[in-house]
Amino acid sequence: MADTLVERVTGSPAEVASPVAVHLVMADRTAFAGDPEPATVTGYGPIPAEIARRMVAAAVTDRRSAATLRRLYRRGGALIAMESRARRFPKVLAAFIATRDHTCRTPYCDAPIRHIDHAHPHHDGGPTSAVNGQGMCECCNYAKEASGWQVSTTVESGSHTTEFVTPTGAHYRSTAPPPPGAPQLTVATIGTRVRVDVDAMRCPAA
Ligand SMILES: [Zn+2]
Structure with a gap:
């Protein structure tokens, strides 16, 4: 079978x-x-x-397989940016966006990615770029082309974020999942001071 x-x-x-x-x-x-x-x-x-x-x-x-190691660089919670002049997403850029998004970017969908979509349509001036590109399943991609939908993308605090406005006016946001690896922590000055104070409280002799 x-x-x-x-x-x-x-x-x-x-x-x-x-x-x-x-x-x-x-x-x-x-x-x-x-x-x-x-x-x-x-x-x-x-x-x-x-x-x-x-x-x-x-x-x-295994001699029958071909393994390729490709380095992806992250800054904060986002992978690096890429851009193309072509209407269609070049293979490497499409693979990059699929790697970043994992699944369809419509909130609560999680279907496998079938299309790399221009959030802001290409015919309306939307660039072929990592920021304007997003992974979508076929169903969601066709649905979003209907009148009344507005989709915009930004990179906020290092994370790729898509905002959907539905024909009924509801707003939904979707953020690309963080790449594997320990989160990069930013320790503010006040945080450092608090930690030092707590350490001093634990060990008064010091
Ligand atoms: Zn979907």
Whole structure:
């Protein structure tokens, strides 16, 4: 039954290997330093760090597979920006947006991404960029083209944020999930002072 399914889906015999790409995103410390921070599989969700490391080990030691390591840089809670002059999102930019968004950006949808959409339509001057681009499922992408919908995107506090205004006037916001890796903490001066005071209270002799 599994062989039949593969043949029907791929159109080629089951004994002929079909290429399948799996996008595994993890922090560098998870990959190389044994950090327990979960990794994520684009379109699926988080997986345990140990499983992710085993997948990488299997991919790089199996001659039949081709593993590519691509570095993604994060600043605050956001991945880097990219932009293109073309109407269609170039492959690398589309893969970048799908990696950033994981699933459809419509609030409460969570369906797999099928389209990389211009939040501000391209025919209306919307740029082909990481900020204006968002991952959408087919249903939500077609629905948002109906009259009365307004969609805008921004990068706020380092996170890519989309605001949807529905035909009835309701506002919904959707924020791209943070990439794997420990959150970058900002310690304000007052926070440092409070911590020092608490330490002094615990250890009066010091
Ligand atoms: Zn959707």
